[in-house]
Amino acid sequence: KNLDEEPVKTTQEGGWIAMVQHYFLSAWIPDNTQTNTYSSSYLKNSNQHILRFVSPTKVVDGNSEDIFYAEFYAGPKDQSQLEAISPGLNMTVDYGWLWFVAQPIFALLIFLQSGHISIFGNEFDIGFGVGNWGVAIILLTLVIKSLFFKLSASSYKSMAKMRKVAPEMQRLRENYKNDKQKQQMEMMKLFQREKINPLGGCLPMLVQTPVFISLYYVLLESVELRQVPFFGWIQDLSVMDPYFVLPLLMGASMFLQMRLNPTPADPTQAQVMKWMPAIFTVFMLWFPAGLTLYWLTNNVLGIAQQWIITRRIEAED
Template identity: 50%
Template structure:
């Protein structure tokens, strides 16, 4: 059910502070080394935010706009005070003033103070604290209560956006998640896409916690104080926008005293180390799916190799060598079995010619041959079956890793997160698969043999649309497999020659 379209959560109290409508908005700009924020003084909200250390497009120097309030796309962060003495009321926002219109970080920390006051002597400062190299902003409300009565209120923060696909969308076969993610008492990582919110709103009370808007590679999140009991919610508004946020516990500031309410707002890349440091389980928004227990060690290994080599493409090759090393013995068993089948393929062909019309008799004779020669025809499937979970986990790991976005390899591969623009890698992969197939014994079933002959072509076609990083892995995986297979075959041939 769609909720009423208001810029603040429902409150009962009437305004006790000067308020303005959004139509009289004035803006200030704040710039650090990694962020450029445009803050609306009507409410003190971040309505536009550019990531200066991330480019929108690899061929242009324009920074990536993560938050924006424009006709073509609405994605904003809002925060305020509600409750009995809160600044924000239904349909109205407090009007803040700032000492300047442009702020720039000059050092490690930049505090941007917006101020307002009420008629009865309460001064409120909304402070944005920016840190060098950080995409996290601490939003604080400093309450100076010089009135004759106590002040009561609660802080809220939410993210509002439309349901359109982000400017940064998928390129290739995967469809990344777009929607809300949070943590609660039942699940460390709980997500709802926009279709879920079309049908039902979300409510949960939890101590600490966080709530976020997740898209491919990037995230925005509100992280309230870990000690407070907070109400988290997500809903679809009647206007068609989606809103997800939190409301803190009520805070009381006695007359003549000062108080503070604060939360952290993060808007930036889905960097696991950074997210893990901000809040418990926030790093799970880097969603590797049900094979996360394989994908996480793969990412750690990939990051380790990148730290040594300094190139994500060569790090993928190093990871491929590591994985092939781990699967060396299962692969060796498989290749020895295939070598044996290849050796006896003339006898298998002879059986097919003798019993071609009697499939049951043919199967019996072939099984008899396998038993006599101690050949396991299923052993050839072993490395493929063992590697499939690793391949799927690697696919999601590479697809989810913002580190690979705009990461160059060499020559024409300037971005490992998108498809090869000239399809060179998938074609090379198809050629290697074809050559490797020539080393394998011909399947006894003619239909199966035809299917196997088509596999390099089918794989080449599908991998044309996969990220170049994933194709690079499969190319070198196939190449190393072929080399290992050749070495084993040559060794067995030499052993047979010595016996003769």
């Protein structure tokens, strides 16, 4: 919310005021059993904002005493600790507009790493976790991949069939090279006859895009993942790989995966797909190592699944 144009003015039970600095925050938490008034103002001349809360007035008679209670917290944005201090204080960990995807991903990562999980305020501990955040990310990828297994299998089957009918597609392009409309009609008939979805190869990536974005925010915003090692040279999964090993491996896996896909009919699209692994490799050089590890693991699992499905369909011929 833009506090310059829309100052805060609200009254509610409990509540808090916090100042955030990435992994850390300081917060004033008044007595959550009383109704407090929260407001803000903007000092234009000094370009400063003032946030305040006012608790109910208490009248203390002479020769008597009363207690005025407020709590101050300064420390890391540990979500379980913040939630215990005041309801909603854990929302200072900003996972962006996909927070409803990021929160379950974070909870699952915690569970895989430590064996601890919180469900609707109830704490459960199985007493076993892998103890390594990098391994937890690999296991998380396995879980997500299994959830999308059928969708991926359908997509890979479609791409395998596209490779199978590639000679016939080329024949149609040559026969109707002067009649693009007729060419498209014949192509659609071919796809319908062979039960091929020409856009099927895009579906797994599109569906997993929210997961990828959410994991990015989890790695970037969660103090629990700050400065945690994987193995060897990777001593912090929340920052880039210092030697670019994971991005290069990810690019190689993406190149291999592209080789398993049918060549696009459009020459321009074929060139774009050809350069895609290199572009994504450069793109991932500065991304958190944990995110690159997720993508690399996802690619390796996808290659294995696609190779098995392609060989199976070719064996049926």
